[in-house]
Amino acid sequence: MDLIPAPQVVRLDEGGRRFAFGPEPLLDAGPGTGTTARWLRRELAAATGWELPAAPAGVSAQLRLRIDPDAGDRGPESYLIDIGPDGAELTGASAAGLFWAAQTLRQLLGPDAYRRAPLPGRTWSLPYASVVDGPRFGWRGMMLDVARHFMPKDGVLRYIDLLAAHKLNVLHLHLTDDQGWRIEIKRHPRLTEVGGWRPRSRWGHRASPLWNETPHGGFYTQDDIREIVSYAAERHVRVVPEIDVPGHSQAAIAAYPELGNTDVVDTAALGVWDDWGITENVLAPTEAVLRFYEGVFEELLELFPVEVSPFVHVGGDECPKAQWQASTVAQERIRELGVDGEDGLQAWFVRHFDGWLAARGRRLIGWDEILEGGLADGAAVSSWRGYEGGIAAAEAGHDVVMCPEQQVYLDHRQAGGPDEPMPIGYVRTLEDVYRFEPVPPKLSPAAAAHVLGAQANVWTEVMENQDRVDYQVFPRLAAFAEVVWSWQPAPQERDFAWFEGRMPAHYARLAAQGVDYRPPGGPLPRQRRPGVLGRPIEGAPPNV
Secondary structure, eight states: OOOSSOOSEEEEOTTOOEEEOOSSOOEEEOTTOHHHHHHHHHHHHHHHOOOOOBOOTTOOOSEEEEEOTTSSSSSTTOEEEEEETTEEEEEESSHHHHHHHHHHHHHHHOGGGGSSSOOTTOOOEEESEEEEEOOSOSEEEEEEETTTSOOOHHHHHHHHHHHHHTTOOEEEEEOEETTEEOBOOTTSTHHHHTTTEESOEESSSTTOOOEEOSOEEOOBOHHHHHHHHHHHHHTTOEEEEEEEESSSOHHHHHHOGGGBOTTTSOGGGOOOOOSOSOOSOOBOOSHHHHHHHHHHHHHHHHHSOTTTOOEEEEEOOOOOOHHHHHOHHHHHHHHHHTOSHHHHHHHHHHHHHHHHHHTTTOEEEEEGGGGGGOOOTTOEEEEOSOSHHHHHHHHTTOEEEEOOHHHHBTTSOSOSSTTSSSOEESOOOHHHHHTOOSSOTTSOHHHHTTEEEEEEEEOOTTOOSHHHHHHHHTTHHHHHHHHHHSOOOOGGGSOHHHHHHHHHHHHHHHHHTTOOOOOTTOOOGGGOOTTOOOEEOOSOOOOO
C-alpha cells in the first residue's frame, strides 16, 4: 500500500482480493459520525459521482462509519479500517480518529479520488485489508506566514484541506509583521486600512537589487476568520493565531504611530515596511500600548474560540533594542519595573500577555526567545533557533513544539543546483526532512513528555503567490507528515527508500489536487526564477 503517512499496522489479504463498489454505494453513519459522513458525501461525491444515500433499515451498507473509544491504542485520534466482502467499516476512537480513517480510505481508492469531477468509465474498488493506526504526536502542524505575502482566504481553506489530507492537525497563521497586518480589528480599523498594504516588495532576498513595484496587501475580515476557523474545525484542524509583539510591528506602528518610540523616531513618517529582514521599529513599552494590544487580543479571542484554539501565539522574537536604549520613556520604564535592561523589558512585555491570556483561559505560546525572561507555568514554546530552546523549555516543565529552522523551515532550498528559485538557507531535501526527529535523545523521559509535537514553518518572503508556496512546501510536507504521525525508528535507521517508493502514488494525489509541487528531478522551467537573488547557506546545518 502506498499510504502516506504510513499506518501503524496494515494487514493485506494474501490472495489480493478486492471489494468492488457498485454505481451507488450506501452509507451507514453511526452516532457521532455526521461530520465525516458530510465530508465523504461532499468530497467523494465530486470524484466518484456517488451520492452515498443512507442505508434503509435492515439493508447492509458498503460504507459504515462508527465511533468506539476502544478503537486502536494510540489515543483519541486512533482508528481502525476493515475491508472485506461486505465493504469497508471505519471506526474511530473519536470523531477526529474517524476523520483520519476517511483520509486513509480516500488514499486507498487511488489518486482519482481527489478529482473534482468523475472520470468517464472509472470504477472503484478497495483491497481486502485491515488497518490499525494512530498518531505519534498530538501537535502536527504547519506555520503559514500570510504577513509577508498575503494568501487570500480561499488559498488558506485549500491549505487546510491539504493539511487534513496529510493527517496534520494544526495551522499556525502568522497574521502580523513589519510588512503587513492581515486581520480586521474593528476597534482599530487603521490596522488593516493602512497596515494591510505596502507600496512595493523586494523581489528576492534583501540582497537583491530588484523590486516588484506593484502594491501588495490584503486582510481577512472577521467573518473570513470565523469561516477559516469553522472550516478547519470540521476537518479537526486547530488554528493558532499569531500577533507578533513587541518586535515585527512596523505595520501596526505605520497605522498608529503612537505605538512606536515617538521620543526617538518620527513614527508618523513610517510606512508599512517594503523590505525583508528585521526592522528597528518596535513597540514602545508603555501602558497605552499594552491597553491597545489587549483590545486586539480581546477581539482575537472572540474569533478563535477556546475549544478549537486554546493557544495564542505572541511571537516574542527578534526584537532589536536600539530604540529602547535611546528612549527616555523606555529607560524610565526599566527603572520603574526593576527589570534587567532592555532584555528584561522584552520579557516583561511577553509576561504581561502571558498572564493576561491565562486569566482568560488561554495558553500563550511564543518563539523560544520568550524563555529568556521566565514564563508562567502554562506557557509553551515554539523552538525555532534549534533544539536547545526546546530542550531548556521541556526540562523546565514547559510544553514545546519543535520547529528548528535548520531542519523544518520549508522556505529553505530543496537542492543545491542553480535552478532552485530564490534559494534560501541550507539544502533541506526530502530525505533530510524525513530524517527529522522532534524529540532530542538528550531529553529525560519526563522532559520528552513535554514535546507536544512539531511543525514545519513556511516563511513567505520569497513566495509571492500560491504556486511558490506549493513548490516550497511539497513534497517535503509529506515527509514531515510521516515524521509526526508514524511511529519511527531513529533518524538514520529510517527506511527512506521505502518512503520514496510510495511517493509516485502520492505525487499523483498531489497532481489531482492541483498542487504545484517540486518534481523529483528539479523545478520545471516555469518554476524557476533566473537572476533573482536568494541567500543560500553552504554546508550541513548545525545541530543546535
